Amino acid sequence: xxxxxxxxxxxxxxxxxxxxxxxxxxxxxxxxxxxxxxxxxxxxxxxxxxxxxxxxxxxxxxxxxxxxxxxxxxxxxxxxxxxxxxxxxxxxxxxxxxxxxxxxxxxxxxxxxxxxxxxxxxxxxxxxxxxxxxxxxxxxxxxxxxxxxxxxxxxxxxxxxxxxxxxxxxx
Numbered sequence: 001x002x003x004x005x006x007x008x009x010x011x012x013x014x015x016x017x018x019x020x021x022x023x024x025x026x027x028x029x030x031x032x033x034x035x036x037x038x039x040x041x042x043x044x045x046x047x048x049x050x051x052x053x054x055x056x057x058x059x060x061x062x063x064x065x066x067x068x069x070x071x072x073x074x075x076x077x078x079x080x081x082x083x084x085x086x087x088x089x090x091x092x093x094x095x096x097x098x099x100x101x102x103x104x105x106x107x108x109x110x111x112x113x114x115x116x117x118x119x120x121x122x123x124x125x126x127x128x129x130x131x132x133x134x135x136x137x138x139x140x141x142x143x144x145x146x147x148x149x150x151x152x153x154x155x156x157x158x159x160x161x162x163x164x165x166x167x168x169x170x171x
Contacts, residue, residue, distance in 0.1 A: 070149050083125060090148070091131060094141035100130030135160070 060067070084101060091098045104126045131138065145152065 080125070083127075086148075086150070087127070087129070090141060090144045090150075094133075094144050095137035096131045096133035096141055098129070099132050100128065102128040104128045 080103060087101060088098055131141070
């Protein structure tokens with residue numbers, strides 16, 4: 001009988017020891033396994049992200065020449081003298097005569113539009129150009145602007161006069 005009681009007490013103590021010591025350790029082990037799985041998934045997603053960055057970098061290397069053209073066309077400090085020089089050179093290369101070049105303040109711009117344009121890295125500059133020359137030279141001027149990635153967003157007015165009509169108005 002002593003042996004039977006000792007066996008039952010030993011089994012009971014083993015059961016209590018298992019409930020109080022082994023089960024919490026098993027919970028910790030399960031938690032650690034889940035955490036390892038989450039870290040592995042995070043690592044795999046970061047590896048996929050970096051792989052896509054490497055792929056994009058390789059694709060950008062294919063466009064180095066066009067990007068270099070764009071970068072060379074954009075001055076480091078976009079100031080008005082640089083812009084005036086660029087416009088004057090483009091006009092003379094196309095065969096036109098620059099009769100007037102002014103910076104104008106646009107009418108009807110709201111404060112919200114001004115604040116929005118200040119928040120972007122691009123600078124809006126409004127110019128008033130008076131050019132003289134032939135229509136093919138004007139087309140050449142526009143193609144020069146396009147080749148140099150000069151963007152014209154809005155043309156307020158554009159007037160063409162024939163030389164004959166101008167001469168008739170003087171006589």
